[in-house]
Amino acid sequence: MAQGVWTIAEQREGEFRKITYEVVSEGRRLADALGQELVAVVLGSNMKDKAGELAQYGADKIIVADDPRLEPYTTDAYTAVLAQVVMEGDPAILLLGASAQGKDLSARLSARLGVAMAQDCTAFSIEDGNLVATRPIYAGKAYAKVTYVNSLPQMATARPNVMAINEPDTSRSAEVVDAAFNLDDAELKTKVVDIIKDEAGKIDLTEADKIVSGGRGMKGPENFKILEELAEVIGAAVGASRSAVDAGWRPHSDQVGQTGKVVSPNLYIACGISGAIQHLAGMSTSKVIVAINKDPDAPIFQKADYGVVADLFDVVPALTEEVKKYIQE
Amino acid sequence: MNIIVCLKQVPDTETQIKIAPDGKSIVTDDIKWIMNPYDEFGVEEALRIKEKFGGEVTVVSLGPKRVTETIRTALAMGADKGILITDDALEGSDSLAVAKALAAAIKDLEYDLIFTGQRGIDEDQGLVGPSLAEMLGIPHVSLVVKVEVAEDGKSVKVERPVEGQTLVIESPLPALLTAQKGLNEPRYASLPGIMKAKKKPLEEKSLADLGLDPSEFGEGARKLKILEITPPPERKAGKIIEGETPQEKAAELARLLHEEAKVI
Ligand SMILES: Cc1cc2nc3c(=O)[nH]c(=O)nc-3n(C[C@H](O)[C@H](O)[C@H](O)COP(=O)(O)OP(=O)(O)OC[C@H]3O[C@@H](n4cnc5c(N)ncnc54)[C@H](O)[C@@H]3O)c2cc1C
Ligand SMILES: Nc1ncnc2c1ncn2[C@@H]1O[C@H](COP(=O)(O)O)[C@@H](O)[C@H]1O
Numbered sequence: 187m188a189q190g191v192w193t194i195a196e197q198r199e200g201e202f203r204k205i206t207y208e209v210v211s212e213g214r215r216l217a218d219a220l221g222q223e224l225v226a227v228v229l230g231s232n233m234k235d236k237a238g239e240l241a242q243y244g245a246d247k248i249i250v251a252d253d254p255r256l257e258p259y260t261t262d263a264y265t266a267v268l269a270q271v272v273m274e275g276d277p278a279i280l281l282l283g284a285s286a287q288g289k290d291l292s293a294r295l296s297a298r299l300g301v302a303m304a305q306d307c308t309a310f311s312i313e314d315g316n317l318v319a320t321r322p323i324y325a326g327k328a329y330a331k332v333t334y335v336n337s338l339p340q341m342a343t344a345r346p347n348v349m350a351i352n353e354p355d356t357s358r359s360a361e362v363v364d365a366a367f368n369l370d371d372a373e374l375k376t377k378v379v380d381i382i383k384d385e386a387g388k389i390d391l392t393e394a395d396k397i398v399s400g401g402r403g404m405k406g407p408e409n410f411k412i413l414e415e416l417a418e419v420i421g422a423a424v425g426a427s428r429s430a431v432d433a434g435w436r437p438h439s440d441q442v443g444q445t446g447k448v449v450s451p452n453l454y455i456a457c458g459i460s461g462a463i464q465h466l467a468g469m470s471t472s473k474v475i476v477a478i479n480k481d482p483d484a485p486i487f488q489k490a491d492y493g494v495v496a497d498l499f500d501v502v503p504a505l506t507e508e509v510k511k512y513i514q515e
Numbered sequence: 516m517n518i519i520v521c522l523k524q525v526p527d528t529e530t531q532i533k534i535a536p537d538g539k540s541i542v543t544d545d546i547k548w549i550m551n552p553y554d555e556f557g558v559e560e561a562l563r564i565k566e567k568f569g570g571e572v573t574v575v576s577l578g579p580k581r582v583t584e585t586i587r588t589a590l591a592m593g594a595d596k597g598i599l600i601t602d603d604a605l606e607g608s609d610s611l612a613v614a615k616a617l618a619a620a621i622k623d624l625e626y627d628l629i630f631t632g633q634r635g636i637d638e639d640q641g642l643v644g645p646s647l648a649e650m651l652g653i654p655h656v657s658l659v660v661k662v663e664v665a666e667d668g669k670s671v672k673v674e675r676p677v678e679g680q681t682l683v684i685e686s687p688l689p690a691l692l693t694a695q696k697g698l699n700e701p702r703y704a705s706l707p708g709i710m711k712a713k714k715k716p717l718e719e720k721s722l723a724d725l726g727l728d729p730s731e732f733g734e735g736a737r738k739l740k741i742l743e744i745t746p747p748p749e750r751k752a753g754k755i756i757e758g759e760t761p762q763e764k765a766a767e768l769a770r771l772l773h774e775e776a777k778v779i
Contacts, residue, residue, distance in 0.1 A: 203678075258682070261645070262654060286677035289641055290657045297646035302611060302738035305640045318742065323638050327532040328541065329745050330638075337738040375654035375690075379672070380683035390678035396778070420779055438660070438697030439676055444528050444636055445552045445696060453778040464528045470747065474776045476768065482755075491753040491776065494768055496761045504765035512773040 188338040191217040192277040193245070194268070195228045196287055198258070200236060204393065205283030205346050207243050212310060212349040213281050214244025219312040222278065225249060227271060227365070229264055231257035234362065241360035243352050249275070251365035255374065258381065259287050262374045265294045270367045272299065277339045279317050281310075284343035285392070296341050304332050304342040308450075308471065317342065325444040325467035346392050347450050389423040391442065396422035396453040397472075399442055400430055401465075403458015403479065403498060407435035412499070413457060416506040419513060425449070427459045443468035457498045461486025478502065516568035516668055518561040519621055519629045520594065521647070522576040523551040524585040525637040532746075539741045550585045553632025555701035556694035561630055562593045563699065564664055571595045573624065577605060577616055583717065590712035591704030597717040604722055607734030614646035616732065619725040622651060627668065629691040633658050641693070648691035655691040656684050660698050664688075 193213035195206040210226050217224035226245035228237040231254045240248055251267045268291070272280060282288040284306040296303035308329075309320040317340040318333045334340040384390075391397060398417045400410055410424065417424050426436040428443055442449055444467040454472035458479060459465060466489055469475070477490035478498045487493040494501055526532075526546045533542040550558075561572045574589040576582050577600040586597035600616050608616070621629070629648070634641030641657070648655035660681075661674035671690060675682045676697075704712070722729050730736065756771070758764035772779040 260684075261656070265649075286658060286675075290645065293642045293645035293657070294649055294655070296642065297611065297614065297649035300611070302609060303640075303642055304739060305634075305642065321639070322747070323744070324526070324530075324532050325636065325639060326747055327530075328534065329747060331742040331745070333740050333742055335738050335740050376656060376684050376686040378682050379685050382674075382681040382683065384679050384681075388679070393678055441696065448639070453772070453776070463531070467528075470750070474772070474778050475750075475753075476772070487753070487755070489750055489753075491750070492768055492771055493753055493755045494764050495755060496764055500761035501765050501768075504762045505769060508766050508769035509772070509779050512769060512779050 188276050188278040190223040190225055190277045191220065191279040191281065192225045192227060192272070192275065192339065194280070194282045194288070194291070195226050195240060196283055196285060197228065197230050197233060200230065200233065202236070202239070203283070203285065205285050205288065206240070207351045208346065208349040209281050209283045209344050210240050210243040210245055211352040212344055214352060216279060216310055216312060216317070220278070220315065223247060225275070225277065227251070227268070229256045229267060238360065238362050241358045242354035242356055245360045248360050248362045249365045250362060251367060253369060255369060258378050260374065260376055260378060261290055261294050262376055263369060264291050265298055266369055266373050267365065267367045268295055269298045271365045272339065274366065280339040280341045282343045284345045288343050292341060292343050301339060301341055302334050302337040306345045307342050308345050308348050310342065316340065322448070322471065325448055326470050327467055345450060347395070391423050391425050391440065391447045391449050394423035394449070394451050396420055397425045397442070397449060397451045398422045398455045398457065399425035399427065399459060400457050401427035401459030402429040402433070404430060404435065410435065412502045412506070416502055419506055420509055422453070427465050456486050457502055459486055460484045461489060516564055516570040516628065516664065517626045518564060518570065518572045519624065519626045520554065520557045520561050520572060520574045520589065521617060521629065521631040521643070522554045522574050522585055522589055523632065523635045524548045524576065524578050524582045525551045525635055528636065534744050534746065538743055541744065548581060548585065550588055551632045551635050553634065553694050553696070556696065556698040557630030557632060558589045558592050558594060559699045559701040560662055560694060561628070562702070564628065564662070568664065568668060573598065575617060575620055576600070577613055586717060587712050588704060590715045590717070591708040592702055593708060596715055599717065599719045600725070601719055602722045602729070604729035604733050607737065608732050609737045609739045610640050610642035611646060611738060612732045612736060614643050614650055616722070616725065616727060617643070617647050618650035619727055620720055621647070627688045628664070628671065629689070631691065631693050633693040633695045644691060644693040651691070653689050653691055654686045655693065656686060657693040658695040659692045660695050662692060662698070
């Protein structure tokens with residue numbers, strides 16, 4: 187019988203991504219609810235020493251698939267290895283992060299295993315011994331609670347920034363074992379031929395703890411400088427509405443909304459954004475929303491925890507100065 | 516170069532989602548249906564590749580009869596022919612079943628490249644593309660924003676942005692790519708395009724036509740079962756920050772973010 191909760195770690199160049207700690211921590215909670223073991227699976231090259239660290243976040247056992255062909259990530263190699271390891275281990279639950287990598291891998295792997303997958307979940311629970319996942323649909327205009335029928339392992343990905351990370355317990359340790367797998371070069375069709383890094387220090391929107399976004403009210407690309415200055419001070423990423431992106435002021439990857447990135451930061455500051463339904467859909471799960479807009483009737487104010495009715499060109503630079511006081515404390 | 520584009524019909528982004536009395540589905544009566552925006556990027560890219568290499572663009576969609584309209588839109592943009600997989604038994608199918616039916620319809624076609632959207636903006640799953648590639652036994656790359664088919668038409672080089680970096684990936688053809696915003700600016704259908712689309716071939720296929728067993732599809736065969744659909748949690752009414760001047764408002768906002776919201 188399928189047993190245990192398995193989590194797939196995500197690493198890049200030998201370092202675990204934050205989502206890994208989120209997924210392992212959530213996995214621990216589910217394993218406790220089931221009274222079963224938590225396994226973390228680590229794929230990569232020379233990850234064995236690093237892998238042990240996941241015990242501190244709750245893993246009881248760590249399976250390491252070590253192969254130079256597992257760095258960097260490719261769908262082909264990871265799917266081939268994981269399909270074998272998962273079939274052999276027969277877990278009840280298989281949890282990944284809903285990062286670009288996790289979404290890609292989970293989609294292909296679920297089809298190879300022939301099982302159901304719930305993408306980008308914001309909550310999990312165990313009901314009658316089964317996994318129940320909550321996932322925003324229509325970019326957050328509704329929430330669906332789903333479960334699995336005749337489908338093991340029960341697969342899901344967890345939305346970044348949502349699952350709380352356990353306080354590392356340095357007294358915990360776990361058995362680290364080698365995965366048994368065959369990886370045939372003939373299966374490796376896609377190849378990473380180059381990696382172009384974003385400018386240093388740029389935080390990705392989906393991972394950002396805070397976001398400062400600008401819309402058409404910014405009036406031009408040069409004015410985003412004031413948002414970047416605020417973002418720099420509070421440690422935020424800079425996002426944009428589709429209008430700002432379509433005007434060519436910001437790159438496509440900065441768009442927040444139903445047809446852009448769906449984000450859940452702790453703090454979202456919308457500047458000169460009216461709050462169209464497609465924009466709100468992408469950011470309404472943010473914990474604290476601030477709107478700065480000169481139109482008191484802008485729909486964004488209906489979603490905002492704090493609204494400032496004023497000209498953003500006055501408020502934003504002043505806010506940057508004001509927050510410095512608290513950050514230096 | 517023969518290219519297949521998978522199209523999903525989804526509710527217009529303006530749609531306010533209303534939950535049906537069963538609490539497990541949404542009310543579809545007043546919905547305006549559109550082509551999934553990510554599929555528009557797929558159609559556009561397919562047309563551009565065809566313009567360079569020649570060949571045919573076939574659009575494939577699975578859904579009720581109303582989906583014909585979305586297929587016609589793609590034909591009006593310039594696609595050559597359409598296939599609609601439609602069968603009452605498909606109603607309520609999950610992503611795995613949809614991919615299975617699409618694979619059955621596509622496997623005997625000649626193709627070098629398949630496009631799907633990176634995700635449907637309805638259920639936000641993003642499963643059908645990679646699942647379809649798996650079932651067809653071809654490689655896929657998801658979230659592509661740049662596609663360059665090699666001169667010999669045997670491989671493709673794509674760009675895939677992930678958190679903090681962009682991967683440049685090469686794949687042999689045939690392959691499946693999932694389209695992401697930034698790939699291109701989709702064209703609008705021209706009036707002559709719309710006229711021509713009416714005469715383009717649009718074939719309908721049932722599960723029986725595809726040699727599939729209806730009991731493996733539809734609501735009853737779902738492996739991912741919907742227990743409940745609920746409205747998003749209410750956000751409590753917010754505060755409008757008081758102050759005589761923008762400076763005062765900024766100071767008060769900073770104070771609240773620090774002391775009350777504790778995010779700064
Ligand atoms: C299929 C489809 C998909 C879409 N997807 C998305 C999406 O993913 N994301 C998205 O954002 N949009 C999306 N949209 C677009 C959306 O409908 C809106 O058009 C867009 O969000 C508006 O952007 P905006 O708020 O920046 O601009 P506007 O609506 O023009 O609002 C600008 C705001 O700035 C304020 N302002 C102006 N000057 C100042 C100033 N000096 N100080 C303070 N405030 C000022 C104005 O009062 C106004 O409220 C989509 C649309 C469609 C049809
Ligand atoms: N019913 C369908 N018919 C055709 N293509 C589909 C269908 N469902 C999903 N797809 C394709 O798969 C992509 C991702 O959809 P999804 O996995 O449902 O989020 C869509 O953008 C389409 O290209």
